[in-house]
Amino acid sequence: MSNRHVTLDAGALTGFMQALFAASGVREEWSALVxxxxxxxxxxxxDSHGVQLAPFYLAQLADGRVDAQAAGQVAIEAxxxxxxxxxxxxxxxxASHAVDHAARLARAHGLGLVVARESNHFGAAxxxxxxxxxxxxxxxxxxxxSTIVPPWQAKDPVWGTNPICVSPPxxxxxxxxxxxxxxxxxxxxxxxxxxxxxxxxxxxDSEGRPTISTAEALAGLLMxxxxxxxxxxxxxxxxLTGVLxxxxxxxxxxxxxxxxxxxxxxxxxxxxxxxxxMPLPEFEARMERLIAMVKSTRPAAGFDEVLVAGExxxxxxxxxxxxxxxxxxxxxxxxxxxxxxxxVAQTPSKLSL
Numbered sequence: 001m002s003n004r005h006v007t008l009d010a011g012a013l014t015g016f017m018q019a020l021f022a023a024s025g026v027r028e029e030w031s032a033l034v035x036x037x038x039x040x041x042x043x044x045x046x047d048s049h050g051v052q053l054a055p056f057y058l059a060q061l062a063d064g065r066v067d068a069q070a071a072g073q074v075a076i077e078a079x080x081x082x083x084x085x086x087x088x089x090x091x092x093x094x095a096s097h098a099v100d101h102a103a104r105l106a107r108a109h110g111l112g113l114v115v116a117r118e119s120n121h122f123g124a125a126x127x128x129x130x131x132x133x134x135x136x137x138x139x140x141x142x143x144x145x146s147t148i149v150p151p152w153q154a155k156d157p158v159w160g161t162n163p164i165c166v167s168p169p170x171x172x173x174x175x176x177x178x179x180x181x182x183x184x185x186x187x188x189x190x191x192x193x194x195x196x197x198x199x200x201x202x203x204x205d206s207e208g209r210p211t212i213s214t215a216e217a218l219a220g221l222l223m224x225x226x227x228x229x230x231x232x233x234x235x236x237x238x239x240l241t242g243v244l245x246x247x248x249x250x251x252x253x254x255x256x257x258x259x260x261x262x263x264x265x266x267x268x269x270x271x272x273x274x275x276x277x278m279p280l281p282e283f284e285a286r287m288e289r290l291i292a293m294v295k296s297t298r299p300a301a302g303f304d305e306v307l308v309a310g311e312x313x314x315x316x317x318x319x320x321x322x323x324x325x326x327x328x329x330x331x332x333x334x335x336x337x338x339x340x341x342x343x344v345a346q347t348p349s350k351l352s353l
Contacts, residue, residue: 033096
C-alpha cells in the first residue's frame, strides 16, 4: 500500500493545470475555468473530483472524444425553461453557459431551469451550484453519468453516480452527494495508491455481490446509496437530465474511461430567486436559525460535535489554502508525464514529500 503524496501550492497547481489544457488546444479562458474547478475540489478535500480527473480529460482531448473548441448553443428557450446543446464541448464550458442562462432566467421569472445535453464531465457539482448561490440564488445541480451502478435487484449497470447538489445563498450549507455510497473516483484513487481493499459497502463485484476488493470493484459495480432508495434517486436524476434534455440516457452514455465514443452527459441547473419570496437577508437569517438548531443538538456517542453538510469541506479548504494541496505521488508523476508530452516545461514545485 502506498499513501505517499506531494504537497503543492494551490495557485501553482492551478497554473500548471491551465498550462496543460492550453497546450491541448483549449482556449486560455476555458483552460482557466477547467483548472479552477478541479483545484477547487482538491481544496475542499474532494480529491476524487480534483486534478485526479485531469489525465482523463487530457486523454479525451488528445483522442478527439471532446471538442476543445465547442461552446454549445441554446436549443430551446420557453419562458423560465431552456434546453442547451453542448455539442460535445468541455463539461465546464457547457456548464458555465448553462449556469449563466439559469441565473438570467431566474432574475426574469423567479426561477430558471436549464437542461444541457451532449456535454462532458464538469468536475464537482458543488462548483456550479455555488456559482448560483454566490449570486443570491438557490442553486440545484443534477447530472447523469457513465453506467457503473445497477438498478435495485439487478447486476447489469444502467445508472451512473448521478449526483445531486443543493446550495442556498449565504454560504453556510452545501449538499453535494452521489446517489451511490461513494464516487468511482475514490475506488480509482485506491488503485492508484496500491490499496488492495476498500471499505465494505462501497462496491459490488460483477455478479452484484458486495466486495472489499479494489480490483473486483473496478471490474464490478458501485453500491447504490441506501439500496432501492439510491436506485430510485439515480433514476430521478436520469429523468431530470438525460430524459428532459433529450440527451443520452443510461447505457447510451460513454465515460471518462470509455475509449472510442463521446461521453454525452446531460445536466440540469435550477436557479431559484429567493428574493421573490422574502428579502435575501431574511432568508439567510432563517438558514442560520435552522443550522443553529441542528448544531445545538447533543452529539451522539463517539462524536465531539454535530456538523452540517458542507462544513467538513470548508474546514479542509481553509486548512489547504494555508498548507497546500495534497496530490498522490503516482498522480503527480502522471501529470508531469503529460506535461512532457504536451511540451509544458513548468511544473509546480513540491512543498513537501
